[in-house]
Structures are given as C-alpha cells and as structure tokens.
Amino acid sequence: MSLLSIRDMKTQIGQYHVLHGVSFEVPEGGVFILLGRNGAGKTTTLRSIMGLWQPSPGSVMFQGRDIAGLATADIARLGIAYVPENMGIFGGLTVEENLILATAKGRFDPARLRRIYDLFPALEKFWTKQAWSLSGGQKQMLSVARAIVEPRALILIDEPTKGLAPSIVAAMGEAFREIAQTTTILLVEQNFNFAKSLGRDMAVIDDGRVVHSGTMADFAADADLQGALLGLSA
Amino acid sequence: MKTTGMKQSYGTLTVKTAMLVIAGLLLFAPFLFQDIRALEVAARICIFIVLVASYDLLLGYTGIVSFAHTMFFGFGCYGAAIALRQMGPGWDAVAIGTLGGVLVSLVVATVIGLISLRVKAIFFAMITLATASVVLVLASQLSQITGGEDGITYRAPDIFKTATKLMVDEDGKVLRWFGVRLNGKLAAYYFVFTTSLVLFLILLRVTVSPLGTVLKAIRENEARAEAIGYRVVAYRTFVFCLSAVMASLAGSVYAIWLKYTGPDTALSFSIMIDILLMVVIGGMGTMWGAVIGAVLLVMAQYYLRDLMGAASEAVAGIPLLPELLAPDRWLFWLGIIFILLVYFFPRGIAGTLMTRGMRT
Amino acid sequence: MDKFGEILHRFGGVNLLPVALAAIAFVLIGAPSSWVTLTVAGLAMGMMVFLMASGLSLVFGLMDVLNFGHSAFISFGAFIAASILAALGGWLDGGVILASAALALALVGAITFGLAAGLFFETVIIRPVYRDHLRQILITMGALIVSEQVILAVWGGTPFTVPRPAFLEGAWIIGDVSIEIYRLFAFALGAVVFLGLMVLLNRTRIGLLIRAGVENREMVEALGFKINRLFIGVFMLGSALAALGGAMWAGYETLITPALGAR
Numbered sequence: 001m002s003l004l005s006i007r008d009m010k011t012q013i014g015q016y017h018v019l020h021g022v023s024f025e026v027p028e029g030g031v032f033i034l035l036g037r038n039g040a041g042k043t044t045t046l047r048s049i050m051g052l053w054q055p056s057p058g059s060v061m062f063q064g065r066d067i068a069g070l071a072t073a074d075i076a077r078l079g080i081a082y083v084p085e086n087m088g089i090f091g092g093l094t095v096e097e098n099l100i101l102a103t104a105k106g107r108f109d110p111a112r113l114r115r116i117y118d119l120f121p122a123l124e125k126f127w128t129k130q131a132w133s134l135s136g137g138q139k140q141m142l143s144v145a146r147a148i149v150e151p152r153a154l155i156l157i158d159e160p161t162k163g164l165a166p167s168i169v170a171a172m173g174e175a176f177r178e179i180a181q182t183t184t185i186l187l188v189e190q191n192f193n194f195a196k197s198l199g200r201d202m203a204v205i206d207d208g209r210v211v212h213s214g215t216m217a218d219f220a221a222d223a224d225l226q227g228a229l230l231g232l233s234a
Numbered sequence: 235m236k237t238t239g240m241k242q243s244y245g246t247l248t249v250k251t252a253m254l255v256i257a258g259l260l261l262f263a264p265f266l267f268q269d270i271r272a273l274e275v276a277a278r279i280c281i282f283i284v285l286v287a288s289y290d291l292l293l294g295y296t297g298i299v300s301f302a303h304t305m306f307f308g309f310g311c312y313g314a315a316i317a318l319r320q321m322g323p324g325w326d327a328v329a330i331g332t333l334g335g336v337l338v339s340l341v342v343a344t345v346i347g348l349i350s351l352r353v354k355a356i357f358f359a360m361i362t363l364a365t366a367s368v369v370l371v372l373a374s375q376l377s378q379i380t381g382g383e384d385g386i387t388y389r390a391p392d393i394f395k396t397a398t399k400l401m402v403d404e405d406g407k408v409l410r411w412f413g414v415r416l417n418g419k420l421a422a423y424y425f426v427f428t429t430s431l432v433l434f435l436i437l438l439r440v441t442v443s444p445l446g447t448v449l450k451a452i453r454e455n456e457a458r459a460e461a462i463g464y465r466v467v468a469y470r471t472f473v474f475c476l477s478a479v480m481a482s483l484a485g486s487v488y489a490i491w492l493k494y495t496g497p498d499t500a501l502s503f504s505i506m507i508d509i510l511l512m513v514v515i516g517g518m519g520t521m522w523g524a525v526i527g528a529v530l531l532v533m534a535q536y537y538l539r540d541l542m543g544a545a546s547e548a549v550a551g552i553p554l555l556p557e558l559l560a561p562d563r564w565l566f567w568l569g570i571i572f573i574l575l576v577y578f579f580p581r582g583i584a585g586t587l588m589t590r591g592m593r594t
Numbered sequence: 595m596d597k598f599g600e601i602l603h604r605f606g607g608v609n610l611l612p613v614a615l616a617a618i619a620f621v622l623i624g625a626p627s628s629w630v631t632l633t634v635a636g637l638a639m640g641m642m643v644f645l646m647a648s649g650l651s652l653v654f655g656l657m658d659v660l661n662f663g664h665s666a667f668i669s670f671g672a673f674i675a676a677s678i679l680a681a682l683g684g685w686l687d688g689g690v691i692l693a694s695a696a697l698a699l700a701l702v703g704a705i706t707f708g709l710a711a712g713l714f715f716e717t718v719i720i721r722p723v724y725r726d727h728l729r730q731i732l733i734t735m736g737a738l739i740v741s742e743q744v745i746l747a748v749w750g751g752t753p754f755t756v757p758r759p760a761f762l763e764g765a766w767i768i769g770d771v772s773i774e775i776y777r778l779f780a781f782a783l784g785a786v787v788f789l790g791l792m793v794l795l796n797r798t799r800i801g802l803l804i805r806a807g808v809e810n811r812e813m814v815e816a817l818g819f820k821i822n823r824l825f826i827g828v829f830m831l832g833s834a835l836a837a838l839g840g841a842m843w844a845g846y847e848t849l850i851t852p853a854l855g856a857r
Binding site: 359566 | 654660719723727739742743747
C-alpha cells in the first residue's frame, strides 16, 4: 500500500479551478518527485494535501486514512511536515525558537538535534541568531530542519533549490538523501538535474492534471518525453 | 455581472418604482405634508441622499472605508456658515463659503489620499478617523471662528426668509397654492431639493460611466486592475476627492437650510455612524441603496422614537426591556439590524431586492 | 498607538522613550517638585493607556483584526468595576483588608467580563468575517454602537460616580512633592501587567506561538497548532486587558460617562 494516495483531487481558489483532478501514488520510503512547468499546479497540490487549500471532491488517503477536509493542524499532527516555497520561517524568532516550536512537547530529542547539527552545521553556529539574519541557504536549511525535528512519515518540500548557490544545492541534495532513508519526501522541483539525482518515482503535472507518472530512471532516459512534458531541450 | 441587455427582474422594477415614489414624495413634500416638521424631514432626506450616495461611491463602489466623510460635510457647512456670518446674508457669501469649503475639502482629501490610500484598508480607516477627530476638536476649540460648541447662527439669503413673499394676491398677502404659502421657506426647500437632485444625478452619472466600471474592477481585484495598467492609487484618490467635494457641497446646502451650524449638526461622529448605517442598510454599491437608506433612517430618527416610546410603555414592568425600547435607544436596534445585514444581506435592501428574481 | 504597543513588546529599547521624555520635561519644567508630580501623573496615565491599547495591538498584530468594539470593552470594564465598588460601598470604609477585597472583586469582575465578552466577540461576531477587512470594520462598528446603547440602557446617560477605597485616596507629601496614591497604584498595576505580558511573550511557549503567528499564520498551522484556539485566547486576553484598563480608568476619573471608551 502506498503511503499517500491522491485520487481526483480538484482544488478551486476563489473562482479559479487550479487543479482539475490530480491523482498519483507516493510509495513509502525514498524521494518522490513532482515535476511540471510554472503554474502547472505543483504548489497547489502540496497546499491541498496540507489542507491549506480545501480540495473538493476527491480523496487524499494518508496511511489508509482520508485526510481531505481535515484542518491543517490535524494533518500536521498525523505526521506530515511542510517546507513551503517561501520557506515559512519565523524571522523574528531565533533559530532555536524556530526549531523548538516544531517539537511536540517543547523539548529537543538530543539524538535528533545531533542529527540536525550534523546535516546543517550552520544552524548550530547561528543557534541564537534571529532567523531573518540568516542567508537564503541557511533559511532553507532551517526550514528543512524544522520538518525533521520530530519523527514524520512524510515531508512535503516545495522547490528547495530555488535561488540557491550550486554548492548549497549539493549540500541540500546530500541532506535529502540522508533524510529519505527514514522518511518519505514528496519533492516539488524545477531543477531537473537535481531531481533526477534524487528521485525514485515521479509524476508530472501540467495544467492541473497529472500527465505522466512512473519511475525516475525511465523518465530520465526518455529525452522526447522530457521535451514534450517539461519543455526541456537537449 | 451580466445586467446589460438582460430583462429587468421584478426586484429591480420594485426598486425603481420605489425611487419614483420617493422622488415624487420629495418633489411635492411641501404640498403633501403641511407641517414644519415634515418639511424638515424632507429636506434632511434630500441632503442625506447626496451625502450617503457620495459615501457609497467610496465604500460600495471602491471599497474604501473612510471615517472622514462627516468632516468634509462639516467643511461645507462651516464654509457657508462662516461666510454668511462674516459677510451677511448674500449670494456672494454663499458662493465664497461653498467654494471655500470645497477647496479645503479638496486639499485635505488629496493629502490624505496620496499619503495613505496605498496602505491597507485598516490603516486608511484609522488615519481618516484620526483626522476627523482632530478637525472636530479644532472646530470646538477655535470658538472665535466656529463658535465652538455653541456653533454659529446666521441668516440665509433674503429669498429664503419665511417672511419673503414669492407671489402675492390682490391684497398684497402671500399667495397660497393648494393651501401652501408661496413664501421663502418654500423657496428654500426647493433650493435644497433641486441642488440635491442635481448632485445626486451627477453621482449617478459617474457610477455608470467608464470610471465606475474601473472602480468596480479595482474593488474586485486590486492587483489585477493594477496589472492591467490602471493606476489604482490615482483612481482611489480621485474618487476620494470627488466624494469629499460632493459631501462638502451637501454640507453648504444644509447650512443654508438650517441657518445654524455647530459640531452636532455638521461634524459629530454620530453623523458618520448615521451615514454608515444608511449605506449598509440601503445597500452598498448601488446609488438606489443610498436613497432607500437615507429615507428609512431619517424617517426612523424622527418617527421611530414616537413608536418606541409607545412600545416602551407597553412592556413596562418587564426588566430591561423598557430601557431597551426607550425612545433614545433606537440606535440599539438599528445597530443590531446593521450587524445582521452585514452578515446575511451584505448587499442591503436595494441590492438584495435587485438580485431577487434575477436567477430564477 | 497600537503600533507603539507592539513595538514595545518587541524591543525593550523603546522603554527608554518615556525616560527620555521625562528628562526633556525636567529641563523644560524646571521646578523638581512639580516635575515629579507631573511625571508620576504621566506615567500612571501612560500605564492605563497601555493596558487599554495593548489588547488592541495584540489582537491586531496576531489576527490582523482591527476591533472597533475594543473601546466598548473599556467602557464596560469601567462601569462594571464602578458598579461592584458602589455595591460594596460599605466595605470601602471598613478597613484596608475589606476595601482591598472590594477593589480586587471589582477588578476581577471587570476582567471576567472582558474574558467572557472576548470569547463571545471572537466566536460570534468576528469569526465569520476573518480576512474581510471591510465587513470586519463594519461589524465591529455595529457592535460598538450596540454596546454603547446597552451601557446607556443599563447605567443610564448620567455620569456615574466611582467610589474609591479609602487607602487609595489622598496623596503622599514628601518635602514639597505631592504624589497621588491612586496614580502610584495605577502605575504599579500597569507595570505588573506589562512585566507579565513580557514574560508571557518572551519566556513561554504560548508567547512563542503568538510571536510566530504574527509573522506567519499558515506555518503555525502547518506545524500542528490550531491557530483558532490561539486567536480566541489572545482575543480574550486583549479584551480582559481593555476591561482592566477601563476599570483602572474609572477609579482614576472617579466620574464616568458611557462615551468613556471612545477617547
């Protein structure tokens, strides 16, 4: 059984239909990549899973339970973390406060904290700094760290490499690989090369529908399909 | 909304019929209701229709919440009042006072608009509230010019004096038509009626012009209107100025009619609340709503108290109810009606009526 | 002013502003004795205004709701406290303990009302119109109108005399400096509340949530917190602070009218 199973999810924002029936399956473990052009509906898909937009009708099954229509907070408590496109960190709070807010009981699990320090040494260094003063890459690290400070079943990550320097992108890739050994990641990505190196399974969204799904290996080998679905040349 | 070319719903017809009836009643008010109080009510209705319609241009058509509308009304009132007081009752004083009021309104509105119309609605509301409070305090402090809390009394141009005879019969007495004396009071009422009608028609013309369409576009989706290329701040400032000028003109006319101007009649916050109630109860975003709201509320102010007085006596003995039904508590009930309307009928009476029968 | 309150929470540094103002005033006034009197008066006044405005700024900062009905909470707080004091009039002259009990009851009464009214306001009046500023302004204005009328209906339009506990009457004379005791009391209570708020915001998890919620509501939700409950709590807190401020104000003015909250 897959971890997350989305059936015919339609989302309307105001008077606009953004998703026209999105369906795909995210199996347990590893990194699942959601590809698509700008405006195809990738971010809306993540937000709908998270309950930040109300999807209707259709179903979102998470660990065998329909979570469509639940409040965002309840969805989060079931074990889904969200790393939004704008990173969603609290700039007026320190790095420590940002992270401690994400813990369930207001205390850090020492082992998990050690792991975060190992993955993102910069966070330890700037532990008491206010988050707004961090660089873009460090903010992104903080946002990801916040998602793994407690054990989660699924992490939704929206375009984490946007606007980051290549060296930081590489570090981020390493971190994702490490995280994916224990947690499933649903990753929205525009950077195809980055996505190719990480993903096991994937789906492509275009104009509010899933137009292709399969394994990353097959998709990476099919240049024509890439060109047709993503507009990638070469 | 697709209203053009569509067959008019019976709701719209009802509203338009009501408009004709109201216009007719106001036009013949001096002949239909031959007592002083009724004429006061009719004149107040005329003035408030303009005041409320000009406010609706802001609130309903453009989505701007301003608490300074009474202030502009007050500029008009005090402009005319001070000029009439200083220069004596003449048309030159009326012209200078009115123009002065309009100019002050225009300047203040432009400054407020340019500074604060780009910020969020809430901040704009706060800024207008603060400005209006400052002006209210100024008006009661600068008693040399404004008469302070007591206000100013003055004489209107001679033609509006009650003693003035517009037409005389053979004996030299004032002529009567259908029992109505053709005196200055009548002239004053028709002055109020005509100017109000003209101002209202101008406002009506604005709302059906291309400008009105742009305003609605801005209200519905500011970002998109901006993206299409409309300079939202410029449009908003323009509308704010236009409505300020209209309010100021209405104020001058009211000052001439009342022959008295003070903080209570021209500037007080309760007038602002009245205007808000009228716009929301009548219906935001339609000029007809302004008319209905103004008529209903002015009537309520004058006549509801009597009714409530009777009701209050009827429930005497039950705790608290008599107090809540006391004649002075009419605002309590209007406040509740207001809240319910904002929740359940945000289009107000006119808007709700006009959509009735449109879909089915 | 509401912005000021928010900044006050954020940066302790702004706390120096009154000190700076007082220093300037000292130079301007010259005479030290009247300077002390005026400064204490100003501080007491400032603390009461802080009590009333802090609720408004908390609610506005976190929920993006500008509550025009806020001033009604202030008025209600004032009238309820005054009524309780008047009802317990006998206690006020019966020694410090009884008088303190009466005062405490009056303040608790005002706060309780504030909490209840806040709960009612948040869930019934404001909840349906979140994110719709226009209707929010209109609804809270409507609520303000109705509240003022209720006050008029219950307490009548005539000014209401507020009895004060005897031990808060009068002034201390130190040399040629005279300090009204009630002002000191108002200042002290305001300072306690201020410190309490600072601790709440900076040292507790709730405070952390509030500060995070001011910045990004959605993310607070996505971390698994029900922001609605936080909203209700903060709204109740804000209303209670307003009512408390109103109650203190009533004791300060000693003669109150229904239009009090409008300032």
